[in-house]
Amino acid sequence: MLKRKTEQSETSIVKLQAHTGKGTCPRDLHYVAKANITPDEQFKTEIHSRKKEAELKLIDALTIINH
8 A cells, every 4th residue: 555655656756757847737737817807918928927937836846745
């Protein structure tokens, strides 16, 4: 039982590190935010970059916690 959980944790860490290397986020950790304003191009760019940064920080935090 403990061995299986350890293997699952190690597998999860490897997957999170792969996502970090690619600059992606696992699908089940995505957060879809909807704005109540009409977005212009600058707004879309800023939201996209902040969302990407938040996802990567979440992956980093999960990787640190699982080590």
